[in-house]
Amino acid sequence: MVELKDVSVTYSSGVDALEHVSLKINDGDFAFVVGASGAGKSTLIKLLLKEIEATSGSVTVNGYQLAALKKKQIPQLRRTIGIVFQDFRLISSMTVYENIAFVMRVIDAPPKTIRKRVPYVMRLVGLQEKAASYPRELSGGELQRVAIARALVNDPKLIIADEPTGNIDPELSYEIVDLLRTINMQGTTVMMVTHEHELVKRFGGRIINIDKGQIVFDDIMEGTDYEV
Amino acid sequence: MKFSGVRYLLEQGVENIWKNRMMAFASFCVLLVSLLLVGTTVLAYQNISSIVGSVESQNEIIIYMQEDTDTDTLGRTETLLQEVPNVAEVRFYSKEEEYLALKERMADYDVLFDALGDDNPLVDSFRIKIQDITQMNKTISQIQQIDNILRINAPYEFVSFLTQLRTILSWVMGALIAAMVIVSMVIISNTTKASVYARREEIQIMKYVGATDAFIRVPFFIEGMITGFFAGCAALVITWLVYDALVRMIENQVTLLNVIGLGSIIHFNAIYQYAVLAYLLGGALISAAGSAFSTRKYINV
Numbered sequence: 001m002v003e004l005k006d007v008s009v010t011y012s013s014g015v016d017a018l019e020h021v022s023l024k025i026n027d028g029d030f031a032f033v034v035g036a037s038g039a040g041k042s043t044l045i046k047l048l049l050k051e052i053e054a055t056s057g058s059v060t061v062n063g064y065q066l067a068a069l070k071k072k073q074i075p076q077l078r079r080t081i082g083i084v085f086q087d088f089r090l091i092s093s094m095t096v097y098e099n100i101a102f103v104m105r106v107i108d109a110p111p112k113t114i115r116k117r118v119p120y121v122m123r124l125v126g127l128q129e130k131a132a133s134y135p136r137e138l139s140g141g142e143l144q145r146v147a148i149a150r151a152l153v154n155d156p157k158l159i160i161a162d163e164p165t166g167n168i169d170p171e172l173s174y175e176i177v178d179l180l181r182t183i184n185m186q187g188t189t190v191m192m193v194t195h196e197h198e199l200v201k202r203f204g205g206r207i208i209n210i211d212k213g214q215i216v217f218d219d220i221m222e223g224t225d226y227e228v
Numbered sequence: 229m230k231f232s233g234v235r236y237l238l239e240q241g242v243e244n245i246w247k248n249r250m251m252a253f254a255s256f257c258v259l260l261v262s263l264l265l266v267g268t269t270v271l272a273y274q275n276i277s278s279i280v281g282s283v284e285s286q287n288e289i290i291i292y293m294q295e296d297t298d299t300d301t302l303g304r305t306e307t308l309l310q311e312v313p314n315v316a317e318v319r320f321y322s323k324e325e326e327y328l329a330l331k332e333r334m335a336d337y338d339v340l341f342d343a344l345g346d347d348n349p350l351v352d353s354f355r356i357k358i359q360d361i362t363q364m365n366k367t368i369s370q371i372q373q374i375d376n377i378l379r380i381n382a383p384y385e386f387v388s389f390l391t392q393l394r395t396i397l398s399w400v401m402g403a404l405i406a407a408m409v410i411v412s413m414v415i416i417s418n419t420t421k422a423s424v425y426a427r428r429e430e431i432q433i434m435k436y437v438g439a440t441d442a443f444i445r446v447p448f449f450i451e452g453m454i455t456g457f458f459a460g461c462a463a464l465v466i467t468w469l470v471y472d473a474l475v476r477m478i479e480n481q482v483t484l485l486n487v488i489g490l491g492s493i494i495h496f497n498a499i500y501q502y503a504v505l506a507y508l509l510g511g512a513l514i515s516a517a518g519s520a521f522s523t524r525k526y527i528n529v
Contacts (some may be wrong), residue, residue, distance in 0.1 A: 049436065077440035091430050093247045106439040108233045150437070 001027050002048060002158065002191065007057030009043050009213075017043035020057070025191055025206075030184040032200045033193045035210035041193045044210070045162050048191075049081065050074050060186065062157045073131035079107055082151025083190075088143040090135040092149075095124070097131040100150050107154055117153060125179060126151045141172035144202040148179055152188070159183065161192040165199060177203055236269055237443065240262075241450025251423040255515065257458035258419045260466075262412030263511055267467050267503070271406050273401035275494055280394050282492030284361045289368065290381040291354040297376050304354055308374050309354055314367045317357040327422040351378060362391050412512070420452065420518040424526060429524040441527050448519040456515025460507040467503065471496050 002025040003006050006215065009018040018040045018156060035041050046052045047059055052065050059066040062080040065100040069077060090099050097118055103116045122128045135143060144164055151159050161180060165173035177192070184190040200207055204223025209216050291309070293302065302320065309318045328346045331341055358367050365389050368380055424431070434444050454527045475493055496503070 001479040015234065024407075037429075043261050075440045078436060083436050089433050089436075091433060093430075102434075103437045105233065106434065106437055107397075108230055110230065111232050115472060 001024065001060070001062060003058075004047075005058045007047070007054045007059055009047060009052065010039075010055045015214050016053075018047070018166075020084060021210075021215055022057075023190060023208065023214070023215060023218070025158075027189055028184070028187055030181065030190045030204060030209055031192070031206040032203075033191060033208045033210060034195060034197065036195060039210045041212040042162070042212055043213075043216070045083075045160055045193060048160060049083065050077060050102040069132040079154060080157045082154065082156035082159040084144070084147045084151045084159065084161040085162045086166040088135070088147045088167070090143060090146055092135050094134075095131065096127060096133050096135075096146050097145055098137070099135070100153050103150050103153050108161075109154075119185055121149045121153045124152070124183075137195055139172075140168040141175060144168055145179065146174075148176070148183070152183060156188065158191065161190065162191065163194055165194065170198075173199055174202070237446040238450055240447035243464055244447055244451045247444065248423065248427065249449075251303040251419075251426055251449070252453060255416075255419050255423055255452075256462075257454050257461050258415050259456055259511055259515055260462050262408075262514075263459060263463035265408045265410055265467060265509055266405065266412055266510075267463060267507065269405050270506075271467070271471060271494075273344065273397075273405065274499070275399055275492075276401065277394070278494055279492045280390060280397065282389050284387075285357065287361065287383050287386060288355045288357055289371075289383075290365070291371060292378040292381070293352045293354070294376045294378045295351055301376055304375055305376060306354065307398065309371065310358060312367060314357045314358050314360055315356050319355045321353045321355060323348055323352045326350050361387050362394075371476070372516050394529050413518075416514060416518045417522065418524040420515070424448065424519070424522040428526040431523060435527065439504060444527060445520045445523050446521050449516045450517030453512045453516035456511040457508060458511075459515065460509075460511025463505060463511065467507070468500070471482070 002023065004021050004023040007018055007021045008016065010016050021040075031076075033041055033044065043052070045207070047066075048061050050061075054067070061077060064073075064077045064080075068069065068078070093100065094176060097105060100121060101114050101118045104117060109117070119128065119131070122131060125148055127145055127149060130142060130143065130146075135146070138146065144167070148159075148161075148164070151161075164180070165176050168176065173196070178189050180192060181203070201221075202224050203209065203222045204219050205220075208218045293305065297305075306318055306320055327350050330350070334340070356371075358364060364382060364384075370381055371380060431444055431527060474493060477495055506513070
């Protein structure tokens, strides 16, 4: 669950990135966060990952009150979140399997669990054949599916996808959103940040529109291709 | 953390060396050069110190006894001299022996000795060596308290020169060693920073997926330690071979050895335990700490 209450973020340069934002994404929700470049989407993600602090207001993520969270506890918070980046951010020197497995090693998961869970997640994203491949050998869509598998492997409560379709073809974009929808249907909360309005219109669902640091729209819309 | 987790981190440390072998090799070379710079400077200082010490130890204080001092008094004086702190060695020279030796040395001046007849103009004397030459004045004051001493001859000027030389050497070599250590640290720090910079994305990804700082740092630490250890080994072998060859070369120079004193050159065998410890431990720890600290900048995500 994500809850922001009257949150503002002002950077040291004086730029107001978020202004009095209040927002609640319940467990099991799927929400698109849309907005133009510089609207405040990235700031929102940074805030949820506790990469930056809110200047005022309160932020709660998966039960953690971020203002009260000590630096040492940040890894605990992040282990409840799966993050998918636009530029995939896979480790080039690791195979697909290793890229996914190392996230489980971070949480000190037993080797036996890793050996069971990683192939399962790879099957889920349709990459079981690519276990031994390196990122440089994969297409954009495949890379993003590895990133989603990595975000999913520790069974997080929340997946934040930051422009996950930004670097891939439109057809593959639908596949990626479909995959995120499937994951959501299994109970994981998904917050997908995008500036691709066409994609959002097609899938519909809860849409949160940020403009100049403020939420200007937050409602459920029916998709052209999907039932909400 | 579970055993499997510890094993994973150790394996990562070793694997990372191979995966980032170019940077690891650069770190290895920088460490090797740095260790050699510091090591050879320390060795040079030790040897110069030893040579100065050898020259110092060759200096004697001569104590002339009053004329006609009896044998009992001479024996007591010898005991008293041995009891003076800082006195390392006391040797007695009887006036008869000294007279004969003088005659031998000045064989061409028979006329002079004939004129003296049976008179021996010399007096009995003691020659002493002291442990700490810088304490010479204090030692002489203590000797002066002993009765029946006619005169004390001490190489005041030479000792003062040696003391000054030792002080200057200590400062110069100390500064040189400190400079070498600082230069080495800067170079090592920059190399490890470059190595960590090349993997900053990897560090950031780890942070985003919830890795603790320790989880990120341990492999870098292990990696640095192994690189440093091998650089230390290489530096040790190079120093050993070059130093031994140099010592052999110097020992063949008889004239040079006469000046600096036989035995004043330190053999590697005499110090190898310290060298092994300093090179291996120094290399491993400096490199490990450098690697771990360099991650700090990228860890704060």
